[in-house]
C-alpha cells in the first residue's frame with residue numbers, strides 16, 4: 001500500500017519561530033524595541049488555557065513582551081470592551097488577541113470589531129478580512145496562514161491552476177483560506193455542511209483543506225490519489241480503552257487518507273503548531289508596520 005509523505009508542521013513551526021526570534025533580536029539590537037503581544041482569556045475553558053499558556057511561553061521565548069489578561073467567566077461584555085480599548089491605547093502593545101470561544105454573554109463579533117485593525121494579529125477584523133479579499137496587505141488569520149506556508153513548502157509554484165477544495169466556511173479558517181488559495185492561482189471550491197455530493201466534490205481536488213470540526217469525517221475513498229491533504233481539525237475523543245488518555249484526531253480519517261494522498265498533515269503535529277508560530281510572525285509584522293520599520297532590514 002503506498003503511503004503519503006507527512007507534512008511536518010512541528011518542524012516548519014520551529015523554523016518560523018527561529019526566523020521571528022532572529023528579527024526580534026535585530027529590532028532590539030538596532031532600535032531598543034521589543035514587540036508586545038497581549039492575550040486575553042475569558043473563563044476557564046481547559047483547551048483555551050493550554051493554548052494561552054503556550055502563546056505566553058513562545059512569545060517570551062522569541063524575545064517579545066507577553067501581556068496576559070485573565071478575566072472571570074462571568075465578565076460583562078462592557079468590561080471586556082473596556083480592556084480592549086486600554087490595549088488599543090497602550091503603545092507597548094503591538095498585537096491584541098482575544099482567545100475564542102468566548103462565554104455566551106459576550107458577542108465575539110463586537111469584541112473583534114473593537115480591536116484596532118493595526119493590532120489585530122488574529123486577522124479577524126472586517127478591515128483585515130476586506131484587505132485580504134481585495135489583495136491588499138493585511139494581517140491574515142493564523143491558522144489559514146500556517147496552512148498556506150505548509151502548502152508553499154510542499155507544492156510551491158505547482159499550486160497554480162490546481163483545484164483546491166476547502167471544507168468549512170468559517171470566518172476564521174474557511175473563508176480566509178479560500179482567499180489565500182486564490183492568491184496562489186488555485187481554482188477554489190468552498191464546500192460545507194449543506195454541500196451535496198461532498199465526497200464527489202472532494203474527489204475532484206488536488207488540494208483538500210478540511211476544517212469542518214467533525215472527527216474523521218473525510219474518508220480515504222474521498223481523496224484523489226496523490227492529492228495534498230491539510231487537516232485543520234483538532235477533535236478530542238475519549239480514550240479508546242479504559243484507563244487510556246484522550247485521543248486527538250483531525251477532520252480526516254488519517255489512516256485511510258494516508259494510503260491514497262501524496263502529502264498529508266498529521267494531527268497532532270501538523271497545522272496546530274503553525275497557528276502559534278504565525279501569531280508570533282503576525283505580531284512582528286504588526287510591530288514593524290505600526291512603527292514604520294521595514295521588516296526585511298532587521
Ligand SMILES: Nc1nc2c(c(=O)[nH]1)N[C@@H](CN(C=O)c1ccc(C(=O)N[C@@H](CCC(=O)O)C(=O)O)cc1)CN2
Pocket residue numbers: 051097098099100101122142143234248267268269270271272273274275276
Ligand atoms: N483568538 C483565537 N482563538 C482561537 C484560535 C485562534 O487562532 N485565535 N485558534 C484555536 C485555538 N488555537 C489557538 O488559539 C490553537 C489550536 C491548536 C494548537 C496546537 O498546537 N495544536 C496541537 C495539539 C495541541 C493539543 O494537544 O491540544 C497540534 O495540532 O499539534 C495551537 C493553537 C481556537 N481559538
Ligand SMILES: [Mg+2]
Pocket residue numbers: 009231265266267268269270271272273
Ligand atoms: Mg495538527
